[in-house]
Amino acid sequence: MVASAGKHPTDPWVEIGRVRRPHGLGGALLIALYGDDPSNLRAVEEVYLEGRDGGACMKVTSIGSGAADRIRVELEGVEGREGAERWKGAKVCIRESQIQPLPEGEFYWREVLGLECHYPDGRPLGTLKEIWTTGSNDVLVLESDGEQLLIPALRGVIQRLDREHGRLILNPPPVEEA
Numbered sequence: 001m002v003a004s005a006g007k008h009p010t011d012p013w014v015e016i017g018r019v020r021r022p023h024g025l026g027g028a029l030l031i032a033l034y035g036d037d038p039s040n041l042r043a044v045e046e047v048y049l050e051g052r053d054g055g056a057c058m059k060v061t062s063i064g065s066g067a068a069d070r071i072r073v074e075l076e077g078v079e080g081r082e083g084a085e086r087w088k089g090a091k092v093c094i095r096e097s098q099i100q101p102l103p104e105g106e107f108y109w110r111e112v113l114g115l116e117c118h119y120p121d122g123r124p125l126g127t128l129k130e131i132w133t134t135g136s137n138d139v140l141v142l143e144s145d146g147e148q149l150l151i152p153a154l155r156g157v158i159q160r161l162d163r164e165h166g167r168l169i170l171n172p173p174p175v176e177e178a
Contacts, residue, residue, distance in 0.1 A: 011096060013048045013093035014094060014096045015034070015091045015093050015110075016034055016035075016092055016094055017031050017041070017091075018032050018090065018091060019032075019051075019088055019089060019090045021084075021088055022084035023084070024081070025080065027075075027078045027079045027080050027081070027084045028072050028078075028084065029073050032069060032070050033069050033071065033092075034109060035069065035108075038063075038071045040094060041092075044060060044094045045059060045060055046058060046060060047073075047092055047093060048092075048094075049075075049090045049091065050090055050091040050093065051086065051087050052090075058075040058077055059075065059076040060073060060075060060076075061076050107161050109131050112131075112168050113128055113130070115127070115167055116128075117140075117142055117167065117170050118169055118170070119171065120159055120171050125142060125149070125172070126142035126143050126144030127142060128140055128141070128142055128168060129141050129143050131153065138153035139151065139152060139153060140153050140158075156171065157171055157172055157173070158170060159171050
């Protein structure tokens with residue numbers, strides 16, 4: 001989560017993607033979203049960009065087309081390709097209160113990163129440190145006793161998110177030894 005900026009200290013900003021690059025010559029940005037649903041971004045009037053030269057809250061003037069996880073956005077104050085280039089690699093954030101709820105059984109990455117993971121029988125498995133996006137399915141990267149454990153993020157593997165106890169219940173496939 002990104003620290004709150006501007007006039008709403010009780011409504012923090014949440015990172016939903018990154019600026020990949022300028023899009024065209026007019027100052028548009030191509031944003032890579034964390035997830036394949038642009039509805040959170042489409043529903044807001046302002047975003048917070050946090051880049052190498054600092055951050056700024058900006059009004060969204062246009063949201064265009066793109067793939068499900070990449071979208072073209074125009075922001076007030078970003079002029080021309082050079083203005084857009086300044087924000088390359090910047091975090092794209094929206095207010096936490098504007099994040100739309102997900103259907104039952106789904107969760108945002110921010111809800112699970114850092115959680116302790118357990119087998120269905122309660123045995124500890126490790127701590128979820130990262131999630132890698134791959135071509136076929138995401139991969140959960142756990143740290144367990146100083147070792148890295150890679151687990152496919154599949155429906156049968158992710159049993160449930162135990163929000164009450166702050167843990168993720170996983171049933172990973174057995175490890176085959178060579």
